[in-house]
Amino acid sequence: MTSDSQYPATPRPRGHDFAQRPLSAAEARVLGTLMEKARTVPDSYPLTLNALVTGCNQKSSREPVMNLADAQVLEALDDLRSLHMVLEGSGSRVTRYEHNFTRAAGVPEQSAVLLGMLMLRGPQTAGELRLNTERWYKFLDIASVDGFLEELQERSTDKGGPLVVKLPRAPGAREQRWAHLLCGPVDITAPAGAPQTSAATEDELIALTRRLAALENTVASLQDQLQNLNEQLGLSQPGQS
Incomplete structure (x- = not known):
């Protein structure tokens, strides 16, 4: 993991600062993705913008599935930085991002x-x-x-x-x-989806879940290696012009 010395000192916000406004759906997705990848793919964390966009838009383990553009993710990152929930690294060629949620929210x-x-x-x-x-x-x-x-x-x-x-x-x-x-507030009167049932213990x-985790870790590692190789060769990422 990247050393804390690469990040600027950030004051811990007070509780009412943290609750000053609700997060947007894009901000919540970006923040949740950073929190997930910090745990599941620590070797690739903090994340580059490309890796973060991919994580936000992945089809598995997401509800709802989203299709955020780079610009939307960057805007969400800027807003989350203003709330002290995201930190931006400056010690490598490629900018990388990590969450600061536990400290910013003041929760265990x-x-x-x-x-x-x-x-x-x-x-x-x-x-x-x-x-x-x-x-x-x-x-x-x-x-x-x-x-x-x-x-x-x-x-x-x-x-x-x-x-x-x-x-x-x-x-x-x-x-x-x-x-x-x-x-923001949740409409608790809205009809809930059909309950899920399973015969599995x-x-x-x-x-x-552990088998899926191993597969996802392998895929994430391969994606990170491909991204690093493309950056070294000066090639565009797949799907980019």
Whole structure:
């Protein structure tokens, strides 16, 4: 990982500074992607703009799927820097970006992991969050996930107020889902999607998640190697003129 000495000193914002405005959908996607890649592909982190755009627009593990242009991602990065949530490196030929969310939001690591996953995949139950964050952080059990979510929901106003909300149980669903509030209030009266069911056990799903993680890490490593090779040869990235 890039040394902190390459980044300018950034004052820690107060709680009301952090909550001064909701994030846009693009800002949430950029921030969530940086938080994900810091955990899943540390060898390629901090990310270049090309790698970040690819991560924001990937088709898997994203809800909704987005198609952000370079300019939109750069604009989101500029706005996130003003909120002290993103840092820009200046120690290499290619500019790289990393998140500063845990410090900027003033939340523990486990809470940041849950918020990052909610930003990337939308509302989820505590069980789904425990499974989906397996690659980021290994929560002991679902009860521990619930505990951190409840702390985020009961966050005091002097720290910026709640960062998540527990949604009403959808018809036919066994558990309630949680949603983040980083993009503003959530309409809890909106109809929820059909509940997902699976015959697989939690252990089986975790094993599949680990296999998927290994494949995604391999793909990310190959993409980074290709990008570095193109930069050395002065070639354009695929899809760019």
